[in-house]
Amino acid sequence: MATFFGEVVVAPSRAGLDEEEEAREETPEDREIRRELEKKRCRRRGEIDVLWTWRSGGRAEEPLVCSRFIVAIGRNAAAFLSSFILDSVCWEVVGVVKLWNEWCRTSSTTNVLPTDSFCLFYRLISDPTVLLCQCSCYVAEDQQFQWLEKVFGSMQKEGLQVTILSTCPVADYKTQESTLTLASPFLKALKTKEFQEQVCCPLLEQPNIVRDLPAA
């Protein structure tokens, strides 16, 4: 779809539904093949595993007591944490998420390279209620809810403060001026009304939105 000026904007099917009625035209063999492909995809891609390393058996039985949880989503945010926050003296790895989708696969190893896709959890040794998550892998839209439930399901949520770090391309930022003249990078924030502390940057203006795992 072209905008008034002519720049091309991606407009995926807004009906939001694969026209599955069209599948009635398939032969039974086609339908069987499609179903098998779907099953294989679901089998490989379906389950997300959150493995907590300090527990025997790798799975947390009791909820983790957590006061602050910082989540860095995407390679840039993960790199920020690696460069400025994480070190092997103050932080220890306590968990890993194992998942597979068409874009990336993470493993259960905690010894990762910066170029790998991974999702690791760290705990501050001096204050074990401070947790950090580096998620450089892409979590597909049909896995985001499961990720959320499994990660937050392991935590005691009373008094928990969550900070989510993420990046978006400047070209996606909607503003009256052209994004070419904007000084970038720049920070914007969204906060719940329960967050009473001072925010370090302006709030994200309408009509900009955040999607995918940071939104979830």
Add this chain to the structure above:
Amino acid sequence: MFVPCDRGGLSAASDFEGFTLLMPAVSVGNVGQLAIDLVISTLDMTKVGYFYTDCLVPMVGNNPYATAEENSTELSINAEVYSLPAKKLVVLQIRSPFIKNKYRPFCETLLSWVKSSKCARVVLLSSSHAYQRDDEQLLGTPLRYLLTPDLEKAVGGLMQELNWKEMEKVAAYPGINDTDKVLHIPGGGITKLLFTESCSKGIQMAVLLKFCSEGDNIPDAFLLVNYLNEWLQLIKSEVSTSNNSTDPSSQWKIPSSWRLLFGNGLPPALF
């Protein structure tokens, strides 16, 4: 599925017994959703809760109906419920597409919620691909309606008075056999599924839809919301003194989030 907002003493905020539930289908041109935005924005409806669901792509932003600095910082997500008890109206707005293979579970959960919250009826705003119209549909009004049998008994007569056109059924096997007719709403998203499920579950549902194409769908949204208004009378259509016609388009308030729908400003270096 439905999570009420914590509004202090307003426990009645999530009591929808006897209310009309107005909601969009995510469909071609997003016309239903745009029309719902106009309703929520114009009637200044209060948010009373949201749907906690894994069926829709997650998204979050600041209040899309903000009118001033003070009310612009409330977070807004992909499926939220607004209410206006004075008009016995509850509105669901859906702001993102369905995740693959999740639209059926969503429809089932939604219809159970409709039954459990005892809504009197559901009005679904939707749209359908204009290019799929047949020769007859190309002429006349692009607006259509559908009523489930239970609602037909209640308001069928009113539709006749309003001179509304019912959505035509099409041949199930065109060219081969023209006697078997089925409902076909291409580009309508979950419209057909919700409608057929409501028919079988005895839920009173009306579908109001417009034939349209992708593009600037704001005029389509206005046409659809005015169509809805002919029936539900949500706002008064004042007679315009300049051309003596009843065109309530100017009385619908466009929300602030409709800014910049077609891209940012131009780089000055271009000229």
